[in-house]
Amino acid sequence: MSELHTVEEMAQTVKTLAGRLQTEGRLDLLMQALGTPLLEELRLEAAKSRLSRLLITRDYRFILTDYNREVELQPVHKAVYLLFLNHPEGIEFKRLRDHREELLQYYMATTRSLDRQKVEEGVNHLVNPLDNAINEKCSRIKKTFSEMMDAYTASYYIISGRTQRHIAGSSRIWYERLKVITLPRELVVTE
Numbered sequence: 001m002s003e004l005h006t007v008e009e010m011a012q013t014v015k016t017l018a019g020r021l022q023t024e025g026r027l028d029l030l031m032q033a034l035g036t037p038l039l040e041e042l043r044l045e046a047a048k049s050r051l052s053r054l055l056i057t058r059d060y061r062f063i064l065t066d067y068n069r070e071v072e073l074q075p076v077h078k079a080v081y082l083l084f085l086n087h088p089e090g091i092e093f094k095r096l097r098d099h100r101e102e103l104l105q106y107y108m109a110t111t112r113s114l115d116r117q118k119v120e121e122g123v124n125h126l127v128n129p130l131d132n133a134i135n136e137k138c139s140r141i142k143k144t145f146s147e148m149m150d151a152y153t154a155s156y157y158i159i160s161g162r163t164q165r166h167i168a169g170s171s172r173i174w175y176e177r178l179k180v181i182t183l184p185r186e187l188v189v190t191e
Helices: 005-025 027-034 036-048 075-085 093-110 114-126 132-147
Strands: 052-054 062-064 068-070 158-169 172-181 188-190
Touching: 005 027, 027 036, 068 132, 068 172, 075 093, 075 114, 075 132, 075 158, 075 172, 093 114, 114 132, 132 158
Parallel strands: 052 188
Antiparallel strands: 052 062, 062 068, 158 172
16 A cells, blocks of 8 residues: 555545445454544544533523523432533442532522422432432433433433443452543533
């Protein structure tokens, strides 16, 4: 193969080779050649044109500005969502108790209820690893976004799982089961 001179020529070569692998039914080799990190970058790049900016107003309304639609969520769901938006690195459900005060602040800000005891009780349910409340709230958030857009686009707005493998020393392997919102943060706008 002769030396390529422009990025356009390189792109054309990649397209041709990818097409040949596809024709041969060897998408496995194409995926292996590209690698998972690049595939994730390509997935994100492809989604950017379809993703809307998420405006969070002063009064905690969530608006998908490019779709001109409001995301209707209850205050507790907004509080959970704001917590995960503020932690792009992800949070394990079993470690939510470490974020109790932050979650309480979000819930107090989003609710009109003046009954702090009820709000604290709700937060205690959310951060209790033996309670299913956090799963229920995340399911409701997922349902709301899924009703507004296709599943592929919604996958960027929902709180979803990501497993991260860790190796400590030579014999110990452990996994973090993080929950994250994968929406690029440059698409999140706050008033």
